[in-house]
Amino acid sequence: MLKPGVLDVQGKAIEGALHGLGFDAVSEVRVGRIIELELAAADRAAAEAEVKAMCERLLANTVIESWRAELG
Amino acid sequence: MLKPGVLDVQGKAIEGALHGLGFDAVSEVRVGRIIELELAAADRAAAEAEVKAMCERLLANTVIESWRAELG
Structure with a gap:
């Protein structure tokens, strides 16, 4: 995921599309x-x-993204 | 995720890059x-x-993708 504070334009676009529906x-x-x-x-x-x-x-991209791992 | 059997070209590209490293x-x-x-x-x-x-x-895209939801 993008770190908190980093603008998520893809998320914003999806949110707008959901509102439109x-x-x-x-x-x-x-x-x-x-x-x-x-x-x-x-x-x-x-x-x-x-x-x-x-x-x-x-x-x-650890500058703007956080990551976590789960082992099965 | 893409359904089993659907070619995941992005996954293949990442796998190739990981092998390259x-x-x-x-x-x-x-x-x-x-x-x-x-x-x-x-x-x-x-x-x-x-x-x-x-x-x-x-x-x-339910033709090629599976989905699941988790409620917090």
Whole structure:
């Protein structure tokens, strides 16, 4: 997700479209991405470290985006 | 998320980029969207019905995308 305070233009556009369809009770729409993947790792700790590295090096723009990971 | 069987070109691109960075243990990358919003509703059942209507009418392309909702 975009960090709080970063303008989410996509969220604003969706909110406007929802209002246009009559869904007036909606507010504070924010859009993010979810990335699911399979990862071969020795153990849970190794998997967590690998995911952290992937997020920080490629998957997230940490200047404006926050990220969190869930291991299945 | 895109339904199983629908080619996820964005996921494939991310998977290729991760491999290029040396994250070789990654596979089956798939990308979806997450939409967070505030909703004023009379009760939980009304909120669920409203979210279902929003997903089916605007938020999801149900031909190729699956969706699920979580109420906070």
